[in-house]
Amino acid sequence: MDYPGNLFVVAAPSGAGKSSLVKALMELDSAIQPAVSHTTRPPRGQEKHGREYFFLSPEEFDSMVRRDSFLEWAHVHGHRYGTSRHTIEERVAHGADVILEIDFQGAINIKRIFANAVLIFILPPSWEELRSRLQRRGEDSAEVIELRLQNAAIEMAQAQKFDFVIINELFERAVFDLKTIVHAQRLKYSAQRRARADTFKALHIP
Numbered sequence: 001m002d003y004p005g006n007l008f009v010v011a012a013p014s015g016a017g018k019s020s021l022v023k024a025l026m027e028l029d030s031a032i033q034p035a036v037s038h039t040t041r042p043p044r045g046q047e048k049h050g051r052e053y054f055f056l057s058p059e060e061f062d063s064m065v066r067r068d069s070f071l072e073w074a075h076v077h078g079h080r081y082g083t084s085r086h087t088i089e090e091r092v093a094h095g096a097d098v099i100l101e102i103d104f105q106g107a108i109n110i111k112r113i114f115a116n117a118v119l120i121f122i123l124p125p126s127w128e129e130l131r132s133r134l135q136r137r138g139e140d141s142a143e144v145i146e147l148r149l150q151n152a153a154i155e156m157a158q159a160q161k162f163d164f165v166i167i168n169e170l171f172e173r174a175v176f177d178l179k180t181i182v183h184a185q186r187l188k189y190s191a192q193r194r195a196r197a198d199t200f201k202a203l204h205i206p
């Protein structure tokens, strides 16, 4: 699918720091818009409906699946999560740059639909640090943390399928890496679009 906006997809094992990095990027770059996913997971801490997620009952989620309202959805850590068609298609068609924080299954599915989407995988510096970030965050029970750490092994094996991998050790360094990827992508696409427009003009294609 061709579209004028840029689509960035960030995936990571739970606790690697993707939400923190995306939030920091958006503070530095007001042109980038977040995509708010839908989930059957209950809200944690200060999370608000419509800000971090649209929190749905399983029945509401089923109904969206039946209506084909999701571009992609997946089972992750015992809950369902999905990206709505409406959220993405309209915005990128109007030239917006959109960033998605989704799991690796969703990222791979998005790339099948939007071949130009840029897939970025965030890795923690070590297992010990991943565990301690989840513990320090203090939002999940010990059982949930164990489940997320078990799933992290499966998720990290997918990093090679991504366009870029960032190791989030020093936070400021990782934000810089993410910002650089976004800027490089914008430059690349505007150059490609200019070259295509020039070719069309030279060939007198309206």
Ligand SMILES: Nc1ncnc2c1ncn2[C@@H]1O[C@H](COP(=O)(O)OP(=O)(O)OP(=O)(O)O)[C@@H](O)[C@H]1O
Binding pocket: 012, 013, 014, 015, 016, 017, 018, 019, 020, 021, 133, 134, 136, 137, 168, 169, 170, 171, 172, 174
């Ligand atoms: N570079 C870093 N150094 C130390 N702590 C960090 C770093 N990056 C993020 N953190 C902290 O690690 C914890 C997990 O980060 P965050 O919630 O952003 O992870 P996540 O990948 O979005 O996890 P989830 O998928 O579960 O939402 C947070 O408490 C955050 O403040």
Ligand SMILES: Nc1nc2c(ncn2[C@@H]2O[C@H](COP(=O)(O)O)[C@@H](O)[C@H]2O)c(=O)[nH]1
Binding pocket: 011, 012, 013, 014, 037, 038, 041, 072, 073, 074, 076, 077, 081, 082, 083, 101, 102, 103, 104, 105, 106, 107
């Ligand atoms: N495939 C999708 N995965 C998603 C989506 N929204 C979030 N996620 C991923 O789920 C896990 C858990 O998130 P948490 O907020 O409960 O910690 C994490 O990997 C998210 O990136 C989505 O729309 N589709």
